[in-house]
Amino acid sequence: MTQWVYGFGGGSADGDASMKNLLGGKGANLAEMSSLGLPVPPGFTVTTEACNHYYAQGQTYPADLTEQVKAGLAKVESIVGKTFGDASNPLLVSVRSGARASMPGMMDTVLNLGLNDETVEGLAALSGDRRFAFDSYRRFITMYSNVVLGLGHDHFEEVLDDHKDRLGVTVDTDLSAKDWEKVVADYKQVVERNLGHAFPQDPHDQLWGAVGAVFTSWMNDRAKFYRRMHDIPESWGTAVNIQSMVFGNMGETSATGVAFTRNPSTGEAKLYGEFLINAQGEDVVAGIRTPQSLTRA
Template sequence: MARKSSASRRAATKPASGRRTKRKPAAKHKAAKCVYYFGEGKADGNGKMKPLLGGKGANLAEMTRIGLPVPPGFTISTEICTYFYAHNRSYPRTMQAEVEEGIRRMERIMGTTFGDTKAMPLLVAVRSGARDSMPGMMDTILNLGLNDETVLAVAKATKNERFAWDCYRRFIQMYGDVVMGVQKRPEEDHEPFETVIHELKHERHHKDIDDTKLSVADLKEIVARFKNLVKERTGKQFPNDPWAQLQGSIGAVFGSWMNDRAIVYRRKYNIPQEWGTAVNVQAMVFGNTGVNSGSGVAFTRDPATGEKVFYGEFLINAQGEDVVGGVRTP
């Protein structure tokens, strides 16, 4: 039997139309969502999304959806925590744009601007949020967005200079501890920031006084001493750029998933390490504006006995960390 020529074989393999078939372009994979927004009665997440948003993030989304007055914000998912540790403490390329969009949404809802030096600036809280509650094990930063200029804008906008400087000294203390690592050394008996406050109280008032009794001048001096302490311990200036503050805080909260406290707690309660934590960034609501404001915690059961009764504790002229951290007795 005669063999076909090479030309005949090529012709036989061509499509009947004589045209080349076009390859379909490869499907583009949509980048995974990093940030889930909530505010104004709308939320990207819901209460069933605890594995992705953590307990706090899922509940904030659910409360927003059912119409409760939840300050706006966004949750960076637990998947980003996994990515963070798998990629040398870095983030997906798309995350920064999503975080910036989250801040823009908060600005629009709150009517304030992040880093504003002319009017009341947007200040935010940055908190952890694991799938299962891990109270006190991971880190929190409050009053983020304050610096030497925005603190003056807060004082002017609120007509409450003491409140502004109280927020600023709180922020430097929390950020200095959590993000910059200014913590108690082995040879020290007390936390360094608390030592600064104690020394100032005895220099100026010759006794221990409640923090609420500190004057504006006292608080300004504490801010200056706190900054000197940060510079002395770290060799770095305290950051003034609110965006740099936010980036540092997000990294610190993700980093706190692997701190010693959190590791021990997970082992005790059989919480898997691979679950990770979410990070919640939310507009601040202030309990330290004076005697007509306060902060507290509430439960649907008595935490000591388990009895099904409404139970709560609060402090006047305080922020939430004063209640849960034992700074003052409720």
């Protein structure tokens, strides 16, 4: 039986840094760091071979991939003590692309996957922070609708801007828990109005939708253009990394950011990077708030 899924986390991993062709750069390095004992959030990688099978077989998954993903999820659940889709103690995951050659910004990512009308209540109770839970849910609806369902960000930005105008605030962090609950309700209406169906509530359906979207993004126009510019073969495919969520938007003691061991502009061998407090990765990309420098922290 072909192994399509390679786990990592809890101080061990099925792969290592030498397996970039199979696990992609991100997956191979996550496996290596986990084996070294670094505190890597647990997860698993769906291989580049699964991606190539997906395209070779008319965008269908390998027959035994479902069971391997189920086993991968079960292992993550056992490490973190949460259950995917459980209403009171939900495991939430990120789904990210990971080609063997770095292709920054070219392919798709989904965060906070597993949230729905029930699990958001579980997240609120577990965290003791209803505002954080519904902020995470509205982010997920926006990202999933864009990446998987093909509904543009502008539909949701218009709704959010209307709410902020009505409340007389300018930044997202000024919205309360009740405000975010109203935004979530309006976002779900946006999906139904534009697509003719409700936002998906089954976490397993959400997961497979996201995996398919990452595979599909390997062949989107911007990825094709990037590959041509950098001589990256189409046949390489992309891996998919599914990983337990770590939240940068849980308040003033949480953050998101990026770090380099060298300055990428000058090559100077000094720590370089930036971060945003109480945010998730897309906030950095969107440029709505100005990140702080790591060297000033």
